[in-house]
Amino acid sequence: xxxxxxxxxxxxxxxxxxxxxxxxxxxxxxxxxxxxxxxxxxxxxxxxxxxxxxxxxxxxxxxxxxxxxxxxxxxxxxxxxxxxxxxxxxxxxxxxxxxxxxxxxxxxxxxxxxxxxxxxxxxxxxxxxxxxxxxxxxxxxxxxxxxxxxxxxxxxxxxxxxxxxxxxxxxxxxxxxxxxxxxxxxxxxxxxxxxxxxxxxxxxxxxxxxxxxxxxxxxxxxxxxxxxxxxxxxxxxxxxxxxxx
Numbered sequence: 722x723x724x725x726x727x728x729x730x731x732x733x734x735x736x737x738x739x740x741x742x743x744x745x746x747x748x749x750x751x752x753x754x755x756x757x758x759x760x761x762x763x764x765x766x767x768x769x770x771x772x773x774x775x776x777x778x779x780x781x782x783x784x785x786x787x788x789x790x791x792x793x794x795x796x797x798x799x800x801x802x803x804x805x806x807x808x809x810x811x812x813x814x815x816x817x818x819x820x821x822x823x824x825x826x827x828x829x830x831x832x833x834x835x836x837x838x839x840x841x842x843x844x845x846x847x848x849x850x851x852x853x854x855x856x857x858x859x860x861x862x863x864x865x866x867x868x869x870x871x872x873x874x875x876x877x878x879x880x881x882x883x884x885x886x887x888x889x890x891x892x893x894x895x896x897x898x899x900x901x902x903x904x905x906x907x908x909x910x911x912x913x914x915x916x917x918x919x920x921x922x923x924x925x926x927x928x929x930x931x932x933x934x935x936x937x938x939x940x941x942x943x944x945x946x947x948x949x950x951x952x953x954x955x956x957x958x959x960x961x962x963x964x965x966x
Contacts, residue, residue: 753779756963765916807845828857911943
């Protein structure tokens with residue numbers, strides 16, 4: 722774990738130096754977002770006890786399709802009124818991948834993500850790896866398969882399957898989005914449940930806004946013991962605003 726922490730720190734430092742690299746090599750480009758959200762949900766489950774949070778993301782992309790980057794969210798896994806402390810204040814997702822257009826209709830993205838929680842106490846370690854294959858179908862649809870060898874450090878594999886679509890609403894500048902996924906943690910951890918999202922997004926220059934309704938089905942008490950209380954997987958509206966660079 723210490724080696725992984727050092728690797729994570731190195732990647733974060735390299736991300737901080739991205740503008741310098743981008744200036745030196747025109748084949749590289751830098752992008753990212755700094756924002757806030759009324760909630761942060763992962764596979765339909767709130768990671769903030771349904772409270773507002775912050776977001777930071779930075780990416781370094783090469784014209785060959787290779788990319789590397791990091792995404793960071795403020796999180797809170799301690800229910801209100803509880804007196805224990807897991808030491809976790811934010812979530813870090815460091816990733817590396819490759820994306821390529823296979824044809825005019827089909828694109829492929831391969832991604833490895835290391836999710837970890839700096840400051841977590843030994844008894845609350847949730848660090849895990851996830852490997853993702855994403856197929857882009859035309860201009861509007863994506864199909865995703867994500868697999869973890871040790872989902873959320875629970876000792877079992879996790880498999881996530883999802884379909885998503887995005888459509889421009891004429892010349893209004895708005896984009897309608899819809900997604901459905903199924904997360905399977907195996908029988909020992911409660912089986913599988915489904916998550917859904919319906920969203921409306923619009924950009925105003927470099928300011929990106931999104932209003933989404935997120936909900937789940939099949940989320941049971943056994944799953945709640947590992948992923949968060951049942952009310953954290955109930956339906957909710959999530960508003961996010963971010964500055965893109």
